[in-house]
Amino acid sequence: MQKTNTSFDSKYIGIIVTVLVLIGLVAVYSSSSIFALEAYGSAFYFVKKQFIGIFIGIIGIASAQFLPLSFIKKISPFFFVSALFLTILTLIPGFAHHRYGSARWLRIGGFSFQPSELLKIAFVLYVALCISKKREKHSLLHDYLPTLSIVLLPAIILLKQPDFGLTVTLSITIIVMLFLSQFQLKHLAGTLFSIIPVATILILIKPYRLKRILVFLNPWHDPHGSGFQIIQSLIAIGSGGFWGVGLSSSKQKFYYLPMQHTDFIFAIIAEEVGFIGSTCIIFLYILLLYYCFKAAHELSDPFSRLAIQGFTILISLQAIMNIAVTSGLLPTKGLGLPFISYGNTALVCHLWMIGIILRLIKLENYTH
Numbered sequence: 001m002q003k004t005n006t007s008f009d010s011k012y013i014g015i016i017v018t019v020l021v022l023i024g025l026v027a028v029y030s031s032s033s034i035f036a037l038e039a040y041g042s043a044f045y046f047v048k049k050q051f052i053g054i055f056i057g058i059i060g061i062a063s064a065q066f067l068p069l070s071f072i073k074k075i076s077p078f079f080f081v082s083a084l085f086l087t088i089l090t091l092i093p094g095f096a097h098h099r100y101g102s103a104r105w106l107r108i109g110g111f112s113f114q115p116s117e118l119l120k121i122a123f124v125l126y127v128a129l130c131i132s133k134k135r136e137k138h139s140l141l142h143d144y145l146p147t148l149s150i151v152l153l154p155a156i157i158l159l160k161q162p163d164f165g166l167t168v169t170l171s172i173t174i175i176v177m178l179f180l181s182q183f184q185l186k187h188l189a190g191t192l193f194s195i196i197p198v199a200t201i202l203i204l205i206k207p208y209r210l211k212r213i214l215v216f217l218n219p220w221h222d223p224h225g226s227g228f229q230i231i232q233s234l235i236a237i238g239s240g241g242f243w244g245v246g247l248s249s250s251k252q253k254f255y256y257l258p259m260q261h262t263d264f265i266f267a268i269i270a271e272e273v274g275f276i277g278s279t280c281i282i283f284l285y286i287l288l289l290y291y292c293f294k295a296a297h298e299l300s301d302p303f304s305r306l307a308i309q310g311f312t313i314l315i316s317l318q319a320i321m322n323i324a325v326t327s328g329l330l331p332t333k334g335l336g337l338p339f340i341s342y343g344n345t346a347l348v349c350h351l352w353m354i355g356i357i358l359r360l361i362k363l364e365n366y367t368h
Contacts, residue, residue, distance in 0.1 A: 009295035010361045016288045017339060017354050023269075023281065024340035024347075025050060030248045031268040032261035032342065046261055046342050053344035057351025064355035069363050072356070073303055076125040083122035086115035087157050102334070104161050116166055117349040119154060121356070124310035126150065127174055131181045132302035144187045147178065159202070164209060165321065165333030171195065173313045180309055181302075216331035229264070232257040233326050236267040237278075244274030261342045263334060266326040281340075285319045288312070295361050304360040311353040 029047045036045035089095040089106055096103035105112045127150055134143040151174050158167045179188055203209045211226060219227030236252040239245060250271045253260050260268050270278045289312055296308040315338045322337045324330040336343050338350050 007361070009291045009298075010358050012291045013288065013295070013354065013357065013361075016284055016291070017351070020281075020284055020288075020339035021054060021347075021351075024337075025054075026247070027265050027269050027340055028261050028342045030250065030272060031253050031265050033248070034253055035255070035261070049344060050342055050347065053347040054351070056344070057348045057355075060348065060352040061355030061358065064352065064359045065362065067356075067359055069301070069304065069360070072125070072359075073129055076122070076129045080119075080122040080126035083115060083119040084153065084157070087119050087154070090115060091157065091160050102161050102163065104163055114343075114345040116158060116161070116163060117345045120166070120170070120314055121311075121349055121353055123150070123154060123170055124173070124177075124314060124353075125307055125356075127177055128303050128306035128310055131177060131306055134181075140184075140187055144178070144183055148174065148191065150174065162206070163334070164202070165335045168199075168333075169314065169317050169321070169335070172317060173310060176313050177306055177310050181306065212331040216328070219328070229258050230328050230332070233264050233267040234328055236264075236271040237327060240271040240274040240278070242275050244270075244272045244277055247272050262336055263322065263332075263341065264326055265341045266323055266337050269340075270326075282323065285316060285338075289316045292357060295357075299360070299364045301360075301364065304364065308357050308360055311357055315350060315353065 025047060028050050029044065032046040033043035037043040039045075042048075086106065090103045095106055099105060104114050104116060106115055127147065130147050130150065134147065151170055154170060155167045158164075158170075175188060175191060179185075203213060215222070215226045215230065219230045221227060223231055232252055236250065236257055239251070245251075250268050252271055253268055257264055257267060266278070266281075269281065273280075292308055292312040296305045296312070299305040299308070318335050318338050321330060321333050322335050322341070325332050325335070336346050339347065341347075
C-alpha cells in the first residue's frame, strides 16, 4: 500500500503530542517538586502519577488502533449515554468527591477520576455521528436544532457541578462543528446572539462567577485576596523575560502561585523558559491544530472528518483558554493545559482522543 498524505500527517501528530507530553513531565516535576516533597515526602510524587496517566493513555492509543470504523460509529451513542450517567453521579451525595468547591470527581475504591473528561470524548463522537447523518439542506427544525440540543443535558449537569469552563468549551465546540458542516450562517448567528444573554444570566445568578469577572477586570483591587492568583501568575510570566530564569529555577513555585502544577503550570513554564520557550509551546499547539485539520480535510468519511475536527477544536480551545487565563486575558476557568498540566484523567482522555484521531486517519489510508 502506498503511503498517503494523511499517513505523514499522523506521524507529525504523534511527534507533536510526544513532545508536549515530555514537556509536561519536566514542567510537572519542576513546578510541583517543592510542594510534593513537603506534602508527600517525595519530590517525584506527581511525576510518578503523571507517568501512570501516560502509560494508561498509551494503552488507550494502542487499543484504538484495532477498532473498526463501524464499531466506533455504533458504540458512540452508548458511550455518550454512559459518560452522561457517570457525570450525573457526581451530583449524588455519596458518589461525588469534592475538590476546590466543585463536585467534578467520582471516587471508587480509593481511585478518583473526572467523568466529564470521558464526556468530552463521547460528546464529540456522538455529535459527529448525528451531523454526518443529517440531510444535505440542513433545515432548522429537523437538523440544526436537534443537533444543537445535544449540548443541553451535558450543560445542565456541568453547571450543577459547577464547571462553567467546560460548558463553554462544549458549546463553542458544537457551534464550530456545525459551522464546519456548512449549516446555515443565519442559524449559527442566531445561536451566538442568544448565548450572550444566557451567559450573562448564568454569571449574574452566581456571585462567585461575577466576582471572577470583576477580579479579571481589576485584580489589583484585592491583591492579597481574590486577585492574588492572577497577580502571582503575571509576576511569574514577567519574571521569565526573553530567555527565562532556567529550568527548575522558578521562585513562584515556592508557594506564591496556587495550583502551579495544574491550571497555572504555563506561568511556571514561562518563568523558567521565558518568551522563547513559551512561544515554542504555543507553536506546537498550532502545529497540532494544522496537521489534524489537514488530515481531516483529506478524509472522505464525514463522521471521521468531523470527529477529528471536534477533538482538535476541544484540545485547541482548552489550550487557548488556559494560556489566556494564565496571562490575565480571560477570567479563571479551571481548565488545565492539554498534555502538560498534572491531572491523570484529563491526560489519559486527551491521549485517547489522539488515539482515535490516528485510527481514523489510518482507516482512511486502508481505503486507498
